[in-house]
Amino acid sequence: MSAPVVDVRDMRVWYAGPSGPVQAVDGVTFALRQGEVLGLVGESGSGKSTLGRGLMGLVPRGAAIDGSIEFDGRDLLSLPKKERGRVRGAGMGLIFQEPMTRLDPLMKVSKHFTEVLKVHEPKLSKDEARIRALDALRSLGIPPTRYDNYPHEFSGGMRQRIMIALALVLRPKFIVADEPTTALDVLVEAQILRILADIRERYAPAILLITHNLGIVAEACDRVAVMYAGRIVEQGPVRDIFATPRHPYTRALLNSTISLSTRELHSIPGAPPDLVRPPTACRFHPRCEHVMRVCADVFPPTVRVDRQEAECWLLATDRIDAAGRAPLSRQEVPVADEA
Amino acid sequence: MATATKSSSGSLRTYLITRLLLVIPMVWILVTLVFFVLRVVGDPIQSAFGGRLSPADIAVRRHAAGLDKPLLSQYWHYLVGVTHGDFGTSLTDNTRISHILIVNGAATLELTFWAVLVAIAVGVPLGRVAARYRDRLPDVGLRLFAVLAYAVPVFFLGLLLKLLFATNLTWFYASGRASPNVEIAINNVAPNTHIYIINAIQYGNVSDIWDVLRHTVLPAITLGMLVAGVFLRLVRVNLLQTMRADYVEAARARGVPERRVIRKHAFRNALIPVVTVMGLQVATLLGGAVLTETTFEWQGLGYKIAYYLSRQDYVAVQGIVAAVAVIVALTSFLIDVAAAVIDPRVRY
Amino acid sequence: MSINLPELEGTEAAVALPTGRRHSRVPGLDAIRATSGFQRGMLVAGALIVLFFTVVAVFAKLIAPYGFNDDRHGGKVFGRLVAPSSQHWMGTTSGGEDVYSRVVFGAQTAMEVIVLAVLLSIVVGVPLGLLSGYFGGWLDRVLVLVTDALFAFPSLLLAIIVSIAIAGGSSSATGGILSAAISITVVYVPQYFRVVRNATVAAREEPYVEAARTLGASPLAIMTRYIFGNVVQTVPVIATLNAGDAILTLAGLGFLGYGIDPSAGAEWGHDLSKAISDTSNGIWWTGVYPGVAIALLVVGVTLVGESLNDVLNPLLRTTRLKQVVLPSRRTGEPTQESA
Numbered sequence A: 001m002s003a004p005v006v007d008v009r010d011m012r013v014w015y016a017g018p019s020g021p022v023q024a025v026d027g028v029t030f031a032l033r034q035g036e037v038l039g040l041v042g043e044s045g046s047g048k049s050t051l052g053r054g055l056m057g058l059v060p061r062g063a064a065i066d067g068s069i070e071f072d073g074r075d076l077l078s079l080p081k082k083e084r085g086r087v088r089g090a091g092m093g094l095i096f097q098e099p100m101t102r103l104d105p106l107m108k109v110s111k112h113f114t115e116v117l118k119v120h121e122p123k124l125s126k127d128e129a130r131i132r133a134l135d136a137l138r139s140l141g142i143p144p145t146r147y148d149n150y151p152h153e154f155s156g157g158m159r160q161r162i163m164i165a166l167a168l169v170l171r172p173k174f175i176v177a178d179e180p181t182t183a184l185d186v187l188v189e190a191q192i193l194r195i196l197a198d199i200r201e202r203y204a205p206a207i208l209l210i211t212h213n214l215g216i217v218a219e220a221c222d223r224v225a226v227m228y229a230g231r232i233v234e235q236g237p238v239r240d241i242f243a244t245p246r247h248p249y250t251r252a253l254l255n256s257t258i259s260l261s262t263r264e265l266h267s268i269p270g271a272p273p274d275l276v277r278p279p280t281a282c283r284f285h286p287r288c289e290h291v292m293r294v295c296a297d298v299f300p301p302t303v304r305v306d307r308q309e310a311e312c313w314l315l316a317t318d319r320i321d322a323a324g325r326a327p328l329s330r331q332e333v334p335v336a337d338e339a
Numbered sequence B: 001m002a003t004a005t006k007s008s009s010g011s012l013r014t015y016l017i018t019r020l021l022l023v024i025p026m027v028w029i030l031v032t033l034v035f036f037v038l039r040v041v042g043d044p045i046q047s048a049f050g051g052r053l054s055p056a057d058i059a060v061r062r063h064a065a066g067l068d069k070p071l072l073s074q075y076w077h078y079l080v081g082v083t084h085g086d087f088g089t090s091l092t093d094n095t096r097i098s099h100i101l102i103v104n105g106a107a108t109l110e111l112t113f114w115a116v117l118v119a120i121a122v123g124v125p126l127g128r129v130a131a132r133y134r135d136r137l138p139d140v141g142l143r144l145f146a147v148l149a150y151a152v153p154v155f156f157l158g159l160l161l162k163l164l165f166a167t168n169l170t171w172f173y174a175s176g177r178a179s180p181n182v183e184i185a186i187n188n189v190a191p192n193t194h195i196y197i198i199n200a201i202q203y204g205n206v207s208d209i210w211d212v213l214r215h216t217v218l219p220a221i222t223l224g225m226l227v228a229g230v231f232l233r234l235v236r237v238n239l240l241q242t243m244r245a246d247y248v249e250a251a252r253a254r255g256v257p258e259r260r261v262i263r264k265h266a267f268r269n270a271l272i273p274v275v276t277v278m279g280l281q282v283a284t285l286l287g288g289a290v291l292t293e294t295t296f297e298w299q300g301l302g303y304k305i306a307y308y309l310s311r312q313d314y315v316a317v318q319g320i321v322a323a324v325a326v327i328v329a330l331t332s333f334l335i336d337v338a339a340a341v342i343d344p345r346v347r348y
Numbered sequence C: 001m002s003i004n005l006p007e008l009e010g011t012e013a014a015v016a017l018p019t020g021r022r023h024s025r026v027p028g029l030d031a032i033r034a035t036s037g038f039q040r041g042m043l044v045a046g047a048l049i050v051l052f053f054t055v056v057a058v059f060a061k062l063i064a065p066y067g068f069n070d071d072r073h074g075g076k077v078f079g080r081l082v083a084p085s086s087q088h089w090m091g092t093t094s095g096g097e098d099v100y101s102r103v104v105f106g107a108q109t110a111m112e113v114i115v116l117a118v119l120l121s122i123v124v125g126v127p128l129g130l131l132s133g134y135f136g137g138w139l140d141r142v143l144v145l146v147t148d149a150l151f152a153f154p155s156l157l158l159a160i161i162v163s164i165a166i167a168g169g170s171s172s173a174t175g176g177i178l179s180a181a182i183s184i185t186v187v188y189v190p191q192y193f194r195v196v197r198n199a200t201v202a203a204r205e206e207p208y209v210e211a212a213r214t215l216g217a218s219p220l221a222i223m224t225r226y227i228f229g230n231v232v233q234t235v236p237v238i239a240t241l242n243a244g245d246a247i248l249t250l251a252g253l254g255f256l257g258y259g260i261d262p263s264a265g266a267e268w269g270h271d272l273s274k275a276i277s278d279t280s281n282g283i284w285w286t287g288v289y290p291g292v293a294i295a296l297l298v299v300g301v302t303l304v305g306e307s308l309n310d311v312l313n314p315l316l317r318t319t320r321l322k323q324v325v326l327p328s329r330r331t332g333e334p335t336q337e338s339a
């Protein structure tokens, strides 16, 4: 197999919060090969966007990031700031959830393109830049006549396509698409998904597709990673995971979706955890129906089962003694203990 | 959407028209208010000449000025005059207010121009610094600076500057718009703009220009500081807002260098509300100009108002103040228009 | 002076309606408690300055060595423009009065006028805003138009005109203070009116007000019982900020020869106007002391007002987030498969 384009190990992103650090991403490990699409799913607030932005090196003030993000053979987190800026955009692109607010209202679309091309490919002449930009726009169905319009003159779907074109114009090897269709209606959503599929065929970038929609995962992704409270609790090929989810959270996630026969995720009993004081050890334990004593005391190991990986004690019962295996009733679960 | 493209110029026009229509009642209300409030005092002729002229003389003058007519007819007469740009004639020195507007108005215009320049030069960069170091020492210091700039009365700042830079250091002049000989020289020209710096550049020599500038520095700083603090805070708070904006993060995600992100995206967007609020500062500047001009004997409109006030020539005061109302309304209209034109979205 | 509310963070009505927060019995204690760090420092410093001037104002007669208009004491003439000495700490004026005594009595004048002006503006502006906002209609529209026009007009000119109208500029002692206060009131009524009116218009649509109305409560009862309580909470902020501005307006009036009659009381602005001509001889003490007094008092009042605004408007409260320092990895992390 080819070397991964993106290889993330043990990445953490903690935000500065008023009552202490928010452990939004707390040790995630995954890799993506060229042309591969990894779906990232999980409840709202589980840290998906934080993960996607962290990969780009976008962390707000006061936040901290560590671990290693290897992109194209280089560890981004140890690169000097300037180098990292160059990778951002040119090497990896980010597509956002809210197309309406992501374009500078005072800048013509053309200016967005010339800016990004000037920054990353300063050798390009004005005409070449224009051709490149118009090509990218045309491939996304935006006519050249709209090149000099302002963002407010476009609809949401069109703006999202412009955003995508802006990311693609630099031909990045890796794209993070953070819920690119959530804010759009169903027809536009289908259109954007078709575009993504098209991009895959033509440029074969690695794509991290963040979504709430398991239907999209099934349709558009090769592999899927399930995130819960800042951790990837299970990952593997989409088909395997949908067929035999190993982690109780994944199971609950799939169940809730199927039982309600909608395409959106629905809530699982219990509240999503507080990421300032996350539950001890397995973060899912306050809501897990299989919770055992050990789950609240010792971090579950990551266990490989066939092509899937999951972190759950249920997959490593041979390593727990009888006391640890004793079920933990819900009442005993400490609400918000110090981590 | 295509429809948005078509309607945007239309909505701009509608906006401009509605905004312009708002100017009229505003001016009318103010002019009316000034007229009636000043008439409450009593007869302007009596105020201006009472005790110095015989009752018979006063009656003659009153008749000449039309002040013996019923109040409402005087009011009507006055309103009609205002719509024609006629703000009356001063009682004490028999000068047409419209003439004062041209001559002294130019002086005020010159002063406020420099003051705005000072305010921008001080407020905008400092506002950027404050936003950049939000909640850290430079920000805290600048916040205090803004409070101080606001709290120090214009005339006190003027007095301090005069003491320091005119009396002690003699770098700049303490009063007037130019030295007497220069003033005569640059005023004695064919098309007279009454704006000294322009006159000096056009007709004078380098030393004339230098003389005018040395007279301008202190008043400009004095009046400029009045709004510099406001600008600072406006720039700071709006920058803080736009620095968090989605499109700014998106630009970062595209690898646009931070400096450029701030300059081209955050800062430019932050300026729109700043320009809008600048409209409100017109009144502040004109109010401050009265005090600055008095402090520095800068013969502008404010100086003239103070002058006629001291001579209790309320007809002149009323005329100038009414003109100021028109100026304020028109300028804030123009600034709103500018803000609307800068912003491609054209809100409202 | 002519700055209206110092530009608060945010534009237009930056004074947010606090939503049903509990208040402690001791006024101001809440405010102090709600702040931290720099904001608390600002509030405390401002309060101390205001307290200092209040004490000076109340005990002016005891603090000042001479009367504000005295140019001699015990038959001995002070002399004109005497430099600061042990006799006259702040020197004497061109009229031969003791500067120190004038500064002290100036505090008294300022405090009296400001308190009176603020009370008057509240008494006029708040009910007007309530009525106008509650009943709406043409009266509301006219009042809004008029106050907007007044608001846009240089406030100092407004105060001068009113002051001419009231008393021809001056009159007897209390008349001087009252007429100065009224001139200033006219400047600030539009501000209270605007804020209260807008808040009332908003409150009128609240469900509980609607409910009261359908239950047949009289407009008076609704306004006093339901709306007033909510709306009135913004008043302290405007009042403090306006008080600072009012001090400047009073001084501006005095500087131009309006406001307080020189025989009726010492007034800082008036003293400064006299001091301007002294500067050409290098005499500084006649102007610097009253000037510093004005600036200091305005700084104090503004600091209090701004901190109050910050406190009542939680959006503005600075919560200084601490930079996150990532702790070293937990032992038993899933990468090491340990039990």
Ligand SMILES: Nc1ncnc2c1ncn2[C@@H]1O[C@H](COP(=O)(O)OP(=O)(O)OP(=O)(O)O)[C@@H](O)[C@H]1O
Pocket (backbone or CB within 6 Å): A015, A016, A017, A022, A024, A042, A043, A044, A045, A046, A047, A048, A049, A050, A051, A060, A275
């Ligand atoms: N700038 C920030 N400062 C502090 N906490 C933050 C910040 N941004 C996000 N968080 C917190 O971090 C956690 C993860 O947020 P994130 O946006 O990554 O979740 P998400 O999985 O993308 O959710 P969604 O599906 O709603 O987009 C949340 O608890 C959120 O409240």
Ligand code: SF4
Pocket (backbone or CB within 6 Å): A247, A248, A249, A282, A283, A284, A285, A286, A288, A289, A290, A291, A292, A295, A300, A311, A312, A313, A314
């Ligand atoms: S480790 Fe324990 S609590 Fe966590 S998911 Fe597995 S069984 Fe549930």
Ligand SMILES: [Mg+2]
Pocket (backbone or CB within 6 Å): A048, A049, A050, A178
């Ligand atoms: Mg998200």
